[in-house]
Amino acid sequence: MHIKIVITGSNGLLGQNLIALFLKEKKKYKIFGFSRGGNRSGRIDFEYFDIDITNKKILKEELLRIQPDFIVNTAAMTNVDACENDKEKCYDLNVSAVQYLTAICLEVKAHLIHLSTDFIFDGKKGNYTEDDAPNPLSYYGETKLLSEQLIQKSTIDFTILRTILVYGLVHEMSRSNIVLWVKESLENQKEITIVDDQYRAPTYVEDLAMACKLSIDKKATGIYNISSSQLLSVYEIAQEIANTFQLNKNLIKSISTSALNQAAPRPPKTGFNLAKTNRILGFYPKTFKEDLQRFKLKLM
Numbered sequence: 001m002h003i004k005i006v007i008t009g010s011n012g013l014l015g016q017n018l019i020a021l022f023l024k025e026k027k028k029y030k031i032f033g034f035s036r037g038g039n040r041s042g043r044i045d046f047e048y049f050d051i052d053i054t055n056k057k058i059l060k061e062e063l064l065r066i067q068p069d070f071i072v073n074t075a076a077m078t079n080v081d082a083c084e085n086d087k088e089k090c091y092d093l094n095v096s097a098v099q100y101l102t103a104i105c106l107e108v109k110a111h112l113i114h115l116s117t118d119f120i121f122d123g124k125k126g127n128y129t130e131d132d133a134p135n136p137l138s139y140y141g142e143t144k145l146l147s148e149q150l151i152q153k154s155t156i157d158f159t160i161l162r163t164i165l166v167y168g169l170v171h172e173m174s175r176s177n178i179v180l181w182v183k184e185s186l187e188n189q190k191e192i193t194i195v196d197d198q199y200r201a202p203t204y205v206e207d208l209a210m211a212c213k214l215s216i217d218k219k220a221t222g223i224y225n226i227s228s229s230q231l232l233s234v235y236e237i238a239q240e241i242a243n244t245f246q247l248n249k250n251l252i253k254s255i256s257t258s259a260l261n262q263a264a265p266r267p268p269k270t271g272f273n274l275a276k277t278n279r280i281l282g283f284y285p286k287t288f289k290e291d292l293q294r295f296k297l298k299l300m
Contacts, residue, residue, distance in 0.1 A: 002030035005216070006068040006110075008053050008101070009075030011035035013177065014115065016170035017209040018072060019046055032066055034059075034075070042171035054092045056100045063104045070216050072113040073101055076144070079175075080119065083140035084264035094143035095150070102154045111157040113215055115208075118164040118200070118227075120145040123267020126199065126231065130162070130223040130276055138264035148223075159215040161208070164227040164270055165237075168205030168295065178202060179295065182238045186247035196235035196254035199269040201227040204291040207283075214281045224280070225272035230287040237288065244292040 005022060009015045010033030019041055022029040031046035033039065039048040053059050053075055063071070076094050077083055083090035098114065105112045119141035120134040136142045151158045167179040176184075179202070185192045203226060211226045232240065235254045242249040257266065277283050285291075 004030045004068045006032045006071045008034045008073045011040040013168055013170055013205050014074045016041045017205050021209045040172040053097045059100055060104055067108050068110045070111045072212055074115050080138050080140045081263040087139055090143055095146045098147040099150055102151055105156040113159045113212055116148055116160050116162045117144045118270035121267055123269045126269035126271045127273050129273045157221055160223040161211055161226050163203045163208055165200045165202040166205050179241055182241040183245050186251055191251045193253045193255040194235045194238045195257050196233050197256050198234050199231050201231050201271045202288050203227045207285055224277050225274055227272045228288045228291055229285050231271035
């Protein structure tokens with residue numbers, strides 16, 4: 001008997017990585033991808049559905065038909081300023097869709113793996129544990145916290161994986177990420193300005209996919225932090241990208257958050273304590289520098 005896994009947002013960066021990871025073990029897993037529009041993964045060895053997961057009726061029909069063992073919810077509106085400017089759309093995808101998924105998981109007895117974010121915190125403290133009190137600064141952060149609370153109040157089996165600044169590369173991408181943007185800008189001799197007073201621990205998408213798989217294989221429940229193991233300013237992150245890909249660091253100019261005038265406020269300092277992830281998932285993330293080397297090899 002296959003373990004049936006539905007991946008929402010299967011066209012996205014994490015979604016495509018999950019498909020590739022699970023399909024390495026086709027005898028063990030049967031994969032179903034849910035996303036908007038055509039299948040962008042470049043693969044046809046799984047079942048793909050063009051579906052809007054904010055449509056409760058269609059979502060329920062398909063999930064009742066599939067009867068999944070696990071649902072990995074990678075679908076979300078993650079552009080922080082766009083969420084601030086279109087709260088209704090943000091709420092529909094980040095909260096209402098999660099409400100539907102939770103209700104259906106209860107009905108079909110499926111385990112929900114849900115992706116969350118460091119933006120549920122205000123960034124005053126940094127090095128957050130899974131038990132620290134959230135205090136989101138942005139509407140995006142608010143909706144992600146609401147979705148976590150919805151899941152926690154339910155009686156379903158769930159795993160919440162909180163993550164930070166995910167990067168990587170897949171077949172056909174709808175949006176860029178910090179590493180690709182910095183790399184491509186510098187390759188094109190473009191000067192870029194980067195904040196030097198926000199601190200993050202970026203996450204390599206292959207690590208995040210592996211954490212999802214470990215959560216399934218170990219049937220781990222509860223909340224886990226997934227990121228690289230080292231806190232850097234976003235400016236230092238950009239410098240590290242330039243170093244790794246041997247690009248011109250002089251094109252990187254620093255700027256303060258206050259000078260940016262972004263629509264949504266950002267937490268100044270996040271970063272995660274990974275002790276629980278080490279202990280229960282048996283997963284030991286590396287530094288950003290080490291992860292970048294892995295990513296570089298993949299691009300070669």
